[in-house]
Amino acid sequence: MCILSGTEIKKQLKEEKLIIEPCDYANIGIASIDLTLGDEFRYFVHHNGPVPISDEAGAKDYQKFSRIMKCDDGRPYFLGPGQMCLGITKERVQLPSDLCALVEGRSRFARLGLSVHITASFINPGSNNQTVLEIFNASSLTLALYPGTKVCQMIFMTMEGQAHYNGIFQDQAL
Numbered sequence: 001m002c003i004l005s006g007t008e009i010k011k012q013l014k015e016e017k018l019i020i021e022p023c024d025y026a027n028i029g030i031a032s033i034d035l036t037l038g039d040e041f042r043y044f045v046h047h048n049g050p051v052p053i054s055d056e057a058g059a060k061d062y063q064k065f066s067r068i069m070k071c072d073d074g075r076p077y078f079l080g081p082g083q084m085c086l087g088i089t090k091e092r093v094q095l096p097s098d099l100c101a102l103v104e105g106r107s108r109f110a111r112l113g114l115s116v117h118i119t120a121s122f123i124n125p126g127s128n129n130q131t132v133l134e135i136f137n138a139s140s141l142t143l144a145l146y147p148g149t150k151v152c153q154m155i156f157m158t159m160e161g162q163a164h165y166n167g168i169f170q171d172q173a174l
């Protein structure tokens, strides 16, 4: 396994091996690219009874217990202490079959208690989608999430062998 440097990320983007849309080259760091927060958030609503965690749970199951809020015109989404919501990156990332990726937070926001995923950091080779973020506020403060913020970073790794994701989250919406 090898992590791509910023220079290698730019090279693969120029060769259109790796596709990120829209792509701002200024967001490429020394070994990752920052991705920005889209303007839709999914929050959970009260539900009577337990929600099953089982292999039969489909991609749409969590949507039954939730609602979408759109935050346009520069308005933030307010995430209270201990609350969780789903967000989605503005960028669509298309990985070739010999690259996989990790989505991770940025240190400056982690220090404020913001987690951009809850134990789901892995992006499969061949994935082609906007990344859904399982955002959690671990602090005692209310956090204001602004669409367009470079909220997370993606790290790219080469595969030993090739594989192509074609699962339920391919081409997903929030």
Ligand SMILES: Nc1ccn([C@H]2C[C@H](O)[C@@H](COP(=O)(O)OP(=O)(O)OP(=O)(O)O)O2)c(=O)n1
Binding pocket: 103, 117, 120, 121, 122, 123, 124, 125, 127, 129, 130, 131, 132, 133, 134, 165, 167, 168, 169
């Ligand atoms: N924070 C994350 C993590 C993953 N994904 C997307 C990209 C991954 O390629 C895809 C599948 O991820 P997992 O394999 O972790 O998910 P599941 O095991 O639930 O789904 P599947 O059965 O399709 O593998 O979901 C995402 O949008 N946001």
